[in-house]
Amino acid sequence: MASMFILMCFFISLAFVSYVHYASRQRRKGDRGDGHGKAVRLPPGSMGWPYIGETLQLYSQDPNVFFASKQKRYGEIFKTHLLGCPCVMLASPEAARFVLVTRAHLFKPTYPRSKERMIGPWALFFHQGDYHLRLRRLVQGPLGPDALRALVPDVEAAVRSTLASWDGNVVSTFHTMKRLSFDVGVVTIFGGRLDERRKAELRQNYAVVEKGYNSFPNSFPGTLYHKAIQARRRLHGVLNDIMRERRARGEPGSDLLGCLMQSRAPGDDGDVALLTDEQVADNVIGVLFAAQDTTASVLTWIVKYLHHNPKLLEAVRAEQAAIRDANDGGARPLTWAQTRSMVLTHRVILESFRMASIISFTFREAVADVEYKGFLIPKGWKVMPLFRNIHHNPNYFQDPQKFYPSRFKVPPRPNTFMAFGNGVHACPGNELAKLEILVLIHHLVTGYRWEIVGSSDEVEYSPFPVPKHGLLAKLWRDNSVSVHTDGCQNGDNDDNGVVIV
Numbered sequence: 001m002a003s004m005f006i007l008m009c010f011f012i013s014l015a016f017v018s019y020v021h022y023a024s025r026q027r028r029k030g031d032r033g034d035g036h037g038k039a040v041r042l043p044p045g046s047m048g049w050p051y052i053g054e055t056l057q058l059y060s061q062d063p064n065v066f067f068a069s070k071q072k073r074y075g076e077i078f079k080t081h082l083l084g085c086p087c088v089m090l091a092s093p094e095a096a097r098f099v100l101v102t103r104a105h106l107f108k109p110t111y112p113r114s115k116e117r118m119i120g121p122w123a124l125f126f127h128q129g130d131y132h133l134r135l136r137r138l139v140q141g142p143l144g145p146d147a148l149r150a151l152v153p154d155v156e157a158a159v160r161s162t163l164a165s166w167d168g169n170v171v172s173t174f175h176t177m178k179r180l181s182f183d184v185g186v187v188t189i190f191g192g193r194l195d196e197r198r199k200a201e202l203r204q205n206y207a208v209v210e211k212g213y214n215s216f217p218n219s220f221p222g223t224l225y226h227k228a229i230q231a232r233r234r235l236h237g238v239l240n241d242i243m244r245e246r247r248a249r250g251e252p253g254s255d256l257l258g259c260l261m262q263s264r265a266p267g268d269d270g271d272v273a274l275l276t277d278e279q280v281a282d283n284v285i286g287v288l289f290a291a292q293d294t295t296a297s298v299l300t301w302i303v304k305y306l307h308h309n310p311k312l313l314e315a316v317r318a319e320q321a322a323i324r325d326a327n328d329g330g331a332r333p334l335t336w337a338q339t340r341s342m343v344l345t346h347r348v349i350l351e352s353f354r355m356a357s358i359i360s361f362t363f364r365e366a367v368a369d370v371e372y373k374g375f376l377i378p379k380g381w382k383v384m385p386l387f388r389n390i391h392h393n394p395n396y397f398q399d400p401q402k403f404y405p406s407r408f409k410v411p412p413r414p415n416t417f418m419a420f421g422n423g424v425h426a427c428p429g430n431e432l433a434k435l436e437i438l439v440l441i442h443h444l445v446t447g448y449r450w451e452i453v454g455s456s457d458e459v460e461y462s463p464f465p466v467p468k469h470g471l472l473a474k475l476w477r478d479n480s481v482s483v484h485t486d487g488c489q490n491g492d493n494d495d496n497g498v499v500i501v
């Protein structure tokens with residue numbers, strides 16, 4: 001007992017001494033000049049305990065409450081210490097723009113090494129500079145409007161099959177939507193030419209990689225992380241086989257994989273391949289990763305928001321029913337032009353992006369000491385633009401807790417709406433994500449009704465926020481969905497459908 005007491009006293013004293021040492025180091029750091037006689041100081045905020053910082057506070061409550069209460073206390077720029085790293089949080093559109101756009105070269109993307117290893121170190125989002133630019137140019141083609149136009153039938157087929165498998169069952173909406181966004185990702189990357197066996201191999205191995213990505217990085221055999229590293233190797237094997245088969249046929253293809261495989265640059269002895277097969281494979285896995293949980297989380301929120309706003313749902317149904325009628329009751333396929341004409345549905349999607357803000361923030365790391373508005377952001381510190389705080393700030397979005405699609409009749413103020421980020425790393429998949437969501441909503445509201453099972457008030461992180469249990473819901477086909485079209489053809493009737501969540 002006595003030895004226990006002595007041990008406790010020892011640890012408490014050790015923590016206290018380290019804290020004093022750490023606090024004085026931080027103070028010294030904060031008193032730096034800018035080299036021109038002007039004093040620059042660290043932003044306000046608290047750094048918590050040595051090494052663990054404020055990580056426990058962050059994880060013991062809703063992270064959005066943590067960031068919002070900090071902003072209330074310290075303002076739009078504040079410091080903290082999370083997961084072993086000193087951080088500066090930025091909750092103003094100007095500061096986010098500074099980091100992501102105007103001074104992007106001073107802030108590099110930063111991810112834990114374990115995550116880089118899992119996705120593949122050559123994936124574009126880990127990079128800056130020439131390699132990153134080159135890859136962006138390559139992926140933008142197959143993810144741009146011209147390529148997506150041709151993809152509408154494949155996306156529609158994936159949506160129909162997802163809804164048919166849900167029909168009559170109670171399922172986790174999130175898991176169902178994950179399957180859909182994986183299928184759409186596969187169609188985008190492989191152009192719908194992948195046989196079912198290969199697709200199943202990709203799906204199985206990718207699922208193991210994903211579990212490991214979200215687990216503690218421990219390479220002991222049997223752990224989720226170890227299994228994931230092995231599954232990643234198998235994924236590379238499958239991708240290498242697919243590339244080999246395409247080369248043997250002499251048809252690399254014009255889909256995303258084909259574009260990555262065919263990229264060439266002038267070399268000393270003629271054109272050389274721009275990317276190795278390993279780089280291609282890392283980027284294929286990277287795109288699948290970036291596309292799946294993001295789109296699935298937003299779709300889950302949309303299913304909930306529409307269900308909770310019956311008048312809005314009727315207005316959306318009316319807009320979609322008019323398109324279905326024009327397509328002979330759904331006998332003819334949707335067209336790209338029709339997806340561009342879904343004015344009200346598009347506003348619902350934008351408002352869902354804002355409201356759910358599933359990517360609450362992003363990370364960068366300062367590559368030099370940087371001064372912003374008299375504050376020092378020291379080299380090596382993490383910098384986090386807080387998208388959600390900006391999307392929920394009443395100065396930019398009135399009554400931010402209201403689900404109110406009409407607010408998007410007027411474009412938001414520049415740099416205040418960053419569902420897809422901003423600057424050089426902004427999401428290249430945004431048009432694909434919107435297309436998938438529009439097509440899903442079209443078929444959902446014109447062919448089905450659904451009921452949410454249990455409470456949908458609590459939120460879980462998987463890793464993005466979604467309603468608890470991924471929103472359990474029952475769906476059933478209803479070919480006779482009655483549609484009230486009075487005055488809502490142009491999407492002007494959504495003002496009634498508001499809810500506070």
Ligand code: HEM
Pocket residue numbers: 124125126136143185188286287290291292294295298358359362363418419420421422424425426427428429430432433
């Ligand atoms: C609703 C769905 C989606 C949301 C909310 C979303 C959001 C974002 C955001 C905020 C970023 C920027 C991250 C940062 O600056 O650190 C990003 C980057 C990225 N997204 Fe998306 N995304 C979505 C869907 C997709 C899809 C469908 C794809 C691909 C098919 C995709 C591919 C990417 C890639 C490759 C990057 C990295 C870009 C770079 O580093 O240059 N995303 N996404």
